[in-house]
Amino acid sequence: MASEVLKTTASTPSFQPTEVRKGIDAFKLPGPVNWTAVKIIPDQPPKPGDEPIDPVSAKYADTYFAYFHHRCPIIHRPASEAEHENTLVASSVKMIGAWLLDSSESKSLAIMFFCQSALLNIIFALYYGNESSISGAIMLKSILITALREVEFFKKETAWHDEKPGFFEPMRLIRLGDRQRLATYLFKIDAYLSMFRDQPAVVLSEELHYSLPSTFRLYNADGLHIWEERQAKEPIYRSQTSTRKMIARSSFDLVTEDEKPMLIEDIQTCICAMQPNIWKICAASGYYQHDTTIISKNNLKAQLDSLKNKLIEISNQLPDEDALKREKSMPYLFYFGYEDPSMIRIFPFSFPFKIPGWQYHVVARVKSLLFDSIMLYHLSSLQIFAELRKFTNLARDRQLGAIEKASTVHRQAREQRIVEMRAWGTTPTARWCLCHAVEILVAHQAIILDDRTSGLTLKTLDPIAHIALCAAALVVWVYCILDVQGCEHCTPGIGTFIELKLSYSPDVHFEQEKEVWIDSGNGYRVKLQGIPICSCNVDILMAMFQEWLPDSWATADSMAPGIFKFST
Numbered sequence: 198m199a200s201e202v203l204k205t206t207a208s209t210p211s212f213q214p215t216e217v218r219k220g221i222d223a224f225k226l227p228g229p230v231n232w233t234a235v236k237i238i239p240d241q242p243p244k245p246g247d248e249p250i251d252p253v254s255a256k257y258a259d260t261y262f263a264y265f266h267h268r269c270p271i272i273h274r275p276a277s278e279a280e281h282e283n284t285l286v287a288s289s290v291k292m293i294g295a296w297l298l299d300s301s302e303s304k305s306l307a308i309m310f311f312c313q314s315a316l317l318n319i320i321f322a323l324y325y326g327n328e329s330s331i332s333g334a335i336m337l338k339s340i341l342i343t344a345l346r347e348v349e350f351f352k353k354e355t356a357w358h359d360e361k362p363g364f365f366e367p368m369r370l371i372r373l374g375d376r377q378r379l380a381t382y383l384f385k386i387d388a389y390l391s392m393f394r395d396q397p398a399v400v401l402s403e404e405l406h407y408s409l410p411s412t413f414r415l416y417n418a419d420g421l422h423i424w425e426e427r428q429a430k431e432p433i434y435r436s437q438t439s440t441r442k443m444i445a446r447s448s449f450d451l452v453t454e455d456e457k458p459m460l461i462e463d464i465q466t467c468i469c470a471m472q473p474n475i476w477k478i479c480a481a482s483g484y485y486q487h488d489t490t491i492i493s494k495n496n497l498k499a500q501l502d503s504l505k506n507k508l509i510e511i512s513n514q515l516p517d518e519d520a521l522k523r524e525k526s527m528p529y530l531f532y533f534g535y536e537d538p539s540m541i542r543i544f545p546f547s548f549p550f551k552i553p554g555w556q557y558h559v560v561a562r563v564k565s566l567l568f569d570s571i572m573l574y575h576l577s578s579l580q581i582f583a584e585l586r587k588f589t590n591l592a593r594d595r596q597l598g599a600i601e602k603a604s605t606v607h608r609q610a611r612e613q614r615i616v617e618m619r620a621w622g623t624t625p626t627a628r629w630c631l632c633h634a635v636e637i638l639v640a641h642q643a644i645i646l647d648d649r650t651s652g653l654t655l656k657t658l659d660p661i662a663h664i665a666l667c668a669a670a671l672v673v674w675v676y677c678i679l680d681v682q683g684c685e686h687c688t689p690g691i692g693t694f695i696e697l698k699l700s701y702s703p704d705v706h707f708e709q710e711k712e713v714w715i716d717s718g719n720g721y722r723v724k725l726q727g728i729p730i731c732s733c734n735v736d737i738l739m740a741m742f743q744e745w746l747p748d749s750w751a752t753a754d755s756m757a758p759g760i761f762k763f764s765t
Contacts, residue, residue, distance in 0.1 A: 270410075403441055468504055
């Protein structure tokens with residue numbers, strides 16, 4: 198079909214086969230497609246029995262591709278749209294889009310389609326935020342990983358049908374991209390669930406033998422001629438470097454100039470790859486730690502900070518609008534999708550998104566991925582130093598059943614936790630964790646201040662942001678209920694206050710004040726947005742965090758039991 202080579206639709210009737218041929222001859226790109234051998238066949242008119250595309254389904258699909266696809270580009274958009282089949286994957290796309298659209302009708306449709314496609318549904322379970330659904334997704338994830346291992350999906354020597362000689366090269370790369378993304382995003386969601394459920398990750402970074410996935414820009418080229426043009430600009434190293442090699446080299450900060458630029462997704466993968474080591478250290482550590490544990494934690498912190506610096510480098514490369522149109526601005530160069538500047542200038546009204554300024558969608562993808570990555574960084578930092586497992590248990594200790602209350606062993610464990618956490622609360626580590634918690638809250642509060650190019654709304658945030666917010670609230674909650682500092686009402690006349698949120702302003706004075714407080718305490722007590730962090734104000738402070746959780750994300754109660762007030 199002509200749509201497989203060059204899009205010719207009813208909206209552009211002036212394109213005849215001979216004109217298309219002239220357009221093809223004009224490309225003359227030295228790429229893998231032999232254009233002289235391509236036969237142009239006009240699209241067939243729709244048959245009388247063909248059903249038109251449901252506009253509601255199209256709306257759900259558009260929502261999926263606008264708010265979800267750039268985070269997890271698991272399916273090949275041009276191929277999926279060309280097939281027009283009601284497959285399980287298409288149903289999952291509509292399901293997720295319907296949920297993100299957030300109307301009562303769309304939510305009903307989303308729930309009906311639930312669990313129709315494995316990986317997308319595992320990811321969707323975290324968006325959905327239902328406790329039983331997440332439990333089911335964890336079991337589904339285990340089954341999927343086991344099945345993939347049974348068919349030797351994670352073995353490098355496994356042969357695939359599309360690798361035989363003569364297979365159409367663009368289609369072969371699409372099939373390879375599907376495998377790369379299945380492995381990469383299964384690895385990513387496995388790490389997410391490990392963080393959320395405090396369980397060891399299952400997929401090993403050593404199993405990621407596939408080369409790095411192609412850029413979002415190439416994987417979402419709408420038409421073979423656009424694909425070939427973008428293929429010529431693809432970083433060569435991505436097809437020559439395996440994901441496990443990238444992870445290994447990044448852990449020692451050995452990424453060379455030939456292996457740059459690292460994309461935002463690559464940095465996310467590297468942070469997720471740290472999860473097994475983080476989990477092991479957290480599972481083995483207590484308040485009284487061996488020197489080797491402290492060294493290991495500091496090494497992980499240094500590794501995280503190195504990856505954060507790469508994110509900062511990307512965020513500092515703000516685009517100029519003219520440069521964006523020329524596709525010369527990094528990292529935005531690699532986050533074009535269906536937006537093609539040359540085609541938009543020719544057909545300004547055929548572009549599927551109606552918001553004026555096509556570049557907004559490119560910028561929004563980058564900003565939303567950066568936000569996700571920063572939340573992942575903060576959450577990983579809190580995992581290393583904040584004793585989140587004990588914090589969750591402290592919260593559960595306030596909701597005990599009759600059996601736990603009668604248990605001597607359980608009572609001793611509760612008392613030990615309180616002793617250890619009181620000691621932890623007076624350390625520089627605790628104050629450092631409190632700063633991370635405030636940064637998470639401040640980042641969420643900044644969403645409403647941003648313009649429409651941010652790509653961030655409360656409903657469409659990646660679930661890692663919700664998990665990070667729960668962890669941050671848990672840190673502040675523990676600081677409150679242990680009365681580490683008190684306030685002027687319960688402990689009057691002791692020390693002066695420092696406003697933590699102000700320490701993230703450009704004023705160097707506030708930053709220095711914060712550093713002094715972290716290192717020594719220096720007699721300071723802290724406020725968050727004018728509210729002392731004290732047991733007197735715990736409900737007010739928790740409400741500040743809960744404001745940025747979707748109402749439907751009730752599974753927050755499993756990570757931070759009882760600290761939020763959910764309506765029933």
